Amino acid sequence: MDQVRLRAAEPHEADDITALARRSKAYWGYEQEFLDRVRDLLTVRPEQIRGEQVIVAERGERLLGYYQLGGTPPGGELADLFVEPDAIGTGLGRRLWDHATSAARKRGFRKLELESDPHAEPFYLHMGAQRVGEREVAPGRLLPIMRIILADGAQAH
Incomplete structure (x- = not known):
């Protein structure tokens, strides 16, 4: 890297x-019908890209890869974090x-929340986030809600 x-x-x-984003989501073996349903959710529009809210690798x-931060301090949102399948x-x-957590701290965020794909939840747990709930985003489809507390350059739980 x-x-x-x-x-x-x-x-x-x-x-x-x-x-x-769409290739990254498809990597997890979702059926095409599901990918078609979430197409708009996996769309980044030019007007969303302003300042340093969207960072690419x-x-x-x-x-x-890329990530997208949103929200207003003290509470932020990690709206997206996607990696090319071969990466x-x-x-x-x-x-x-x-990079995202460091940028969030610099912007004055005290916490970040995100909706995790179920396949990505182990990654976020490994990064220090905690599962704080779940949200039904479609009938029978629950997404883990994750949170990390940001404090003085250290991750607090």
Whole structure:
């Protein structure tokens, strides 16, 4: 991951970021019918990319992952964190997570919450987040709600 650079996304990259999110979601073996239903949820629009809310990871000209922060201090939201399928397991997810939590602290967030894909919950637990509930997003589909408390550069539970 040494050659990977993290930087603020540009609005013209919205379609590429969207395609990455959809490939990342599909990696987990979801059926096409489900992927079609969540298509809009996995769409990043140019107007969402402003300031440093969306950060991409790239190697050369290739996007490998991204995250998106939202919210107003003290409570923030990690709206997205997706990694290109061939980069899963390389440490890029951890690098994006560390960057996101550091950026959140700098913006004055005291906590971050997120809706986790069930397949990603073990990753977030490993990163120090705790499951604080669940949300039914469709009949029979529950997503874990995760939270991490941010305190002075250290992760508090």
